[in-house]
Amino acid sequence: MADRDRKGAPDAGAAAPTEAMWTALAQGLRRDIGVRAFDHWLKPVRFGNFCEDTGTLTLFAQTSFSANWVADRFLDRLTLAWRSVSPDVTAVRIIGAPQRAELPVAKLPAAPAANQGTPAANQGEAMSGATTTPLSDTGLFAFAAPAPTAPATLPNLDPRLVFDNFVSGRGNILALNAARRMAAVERPMFNPLYLQSGTGQGKTHLLHSIAHGLLAVNPAANIILMSAEKFMLEFVTAVRGNDMPAFKARLRAVDLLMIDDLQFIIGKGSTQEELLHTIDEILGAGKRLVVAADRAPHLLGGIDPRLLSRLQGGLVAEIDAPDLALREAILRHKCATHHEAHVPEEVIAFLATSFTRNIRELEGALNKLLAYASLADTAISLDLARDRLAETARGARTRISIDDIQRAVCAHYKLDRMEMASKRRAREVARPRQIAMYLAKTLTPRSYPEIGRKFGGRDHSTVIHAIKTIESLRVADPAIDSDIARIRRALEV
Incomplete structure (x- = not known):
């Protein structure tokens, strides 16, 4: 150490940095930056090695993207923290974990009792005793559930959203029983499971319940529950950061993948393509897949036909509005x-x-x-x-939705609701569809493109044409005006 050409000499009694020091520093950082930020970004960081010649300490993150993110936001804090316990450290660098590296695990004590009761605190406590397992043949490591394998890939599961607290009825019993099968030890008879319902009908409750149920029978299960928006964000970030292998490995190493609000992915070509390949990998490996959306698969405007066939290949379970x-x-x-x-x-x-x-x-x-x-x-x-x-x-x-309007129009004209998104142009179908579009614009705050997506992915110009047509017909045709008045009364507007 004496032959190093640096300004100032280290303290004679100073110790070289060790894994034990990182464990202690990590606990302090957890208090300083907060449980949520720590658990997402610094918890997976591992002590790497120390070069005595240069005074450089290397820490390992799980991916190159994670390493860059942590370096951008926490490098100064990490450097100061290390220098406070080991003056030999002159620089800290953070890199993605090397292939097949057996990285040591820094186990942290549980969060302070004062933090208990919040999802973030509870998640942090659950992670404190987690073990790591390799992700397939990569050198990356994933915490066994319920700890996250990487930033924001696993949720803070709500302890209230379990099967025992899900009240069943005629409109949701199929979805409930299908969700229970998906969470059982035995391989489900149907895969994937597609949960369909409007807002606030219980999709999220069932997704969390499936995760809780599978962890109860298989505590080591690797589970990812993410929104479609998060899937897109991580996909785009991985592409820009040239980190696609890690993104693919993380998703395809799961035992159960659940994606909520699938409708927000539809229309994004490259994202759909990646989701398709991920689904093929998961189903081909006999793993479990659950997706949730606010409409049936065939009503997802702009969906890739190959992706549609995969989603319809399992069980589509609709959750009706509660009676x-x-x-x-x-x-x-x-x-x-x-x-x-x-x-x-x-x-x-x-x-x-x-x-x-x-x-x-x-x-x-x-x-x-x-x-x-x-x-x-x-x-x-x-x-x-x-x-x-x-x-x-x-x-x-x-407050009514486009779904409410479509149901009311179809009930009035005795049509199958699928006709609202169909390509049929027969007058007995096209006119009620135009009326529904007109009412959607009149009674909801939705934009023309949003309305078009709810009617089979139609262009906004089609919606505008429908609205103008019905406005003219209401003046010229008393029967049309009377029909619209009756539908509005049925909607209690």
């Missing part, structure tokens, strides 16, 4: 978890008939009522519910 019986059952189940509050049956009936569009809205109304009663120290009654939720209930009745 009155299911809405009441959900409210009773929710009330049972609030032992300190008594909710009369007449209040449950009021809520179930006032909030009919989705479960999230229904539960939100109940939570608002429970919170007011608790803070005001008053009993829950029908009068209180009507008084505190009147404006919210009016908003719930007037």
Whole structure:
């Protein structure tokens, strides 16, 4: 060490950097930058080696992209931290893990008790005792679930979203049973599983439940649950960072891949192509795949025919809007978890008939009522519910979606809803479709391109033409005007 040509000599008693020092430093960094940022970016970093001749300490990240990201944002902090414990360190560099490198694991203690109760804190605690396993034949390492294999690839699973808390009814029993099969030890009879429903009907609950269920029977399962937006973001980042091998390896090494809001990928050619190859790899290896979207596969405008065939090759399970019986059952189940509050049956009936569009809205109304009663120290009654939720209930009745409009138009004209996205131009189909487009623009805030996508991926000019046509017909044809008025009444607008 004495022959190094550097300014200043190190302290005589200073120790060379070691893996144990990194473990201690990592815990301090976790407190400084926060659990979420640490667990996503610095947790996977491993102690590499130290060059005594140059004073350079090397740390390993899982991928080149991760190394560049950490270096850009944390290199100065890491350098100062290392110098504080080992003055021999003059520089710190972070590189992607070399192929087949057996990197040591820095195990961290659990997060402080004060952080418990938040998803990020709970995720950090779960990761503290995680082990690592190689990703196929690459040199990258993935934490066994529930810890993330790489930044943002695994969610902070919500402990409340489990099968036991999912209230079933006629409209969702198929999806629930299919999700349970997907989470069982035995290989599912159908693969992939495609969950279809509108917003707030339970897709996300089932996705989290599948992950919890599979981890219960196979704690070592490698699970990725990500949104379609996250898939696109990571794909584009990997392309720009010349890191596609790591991106592919991470996704294709899973035991279960789940992608939510698939509709946001459709139309992106290169992203669809990569998703197609990923699906082929996963299904070919006998692994499990679950996707969720707000519409059926054939209604995904602009979808690659090859991708469509893969998605339709398993089971498409639709979750219908909750009927009155299911809405009441959900409210009773929710009330049972609030032992300190008594909710009369007449209040449950009021809520179930006032909030009919989705479960999230229904539960939100109940939570608002429970919170007011608790803070005001008053009993829950029908009068209180009507008084505190009147404006919210009016908003719930007037907020409609394009799906609602399509259902109402098809019911009025006795058409199969698939005709809304079909290419048929017969008048008995084309006219109701134009009316639905007109109502979509009149009754919702959606743009012309958004409306076109909901009608089989039609161009915005087609939507504009439909709207102008119906506006003219309402003036010239009383029957058309009467039909539209009846449909609007059916929508309670």
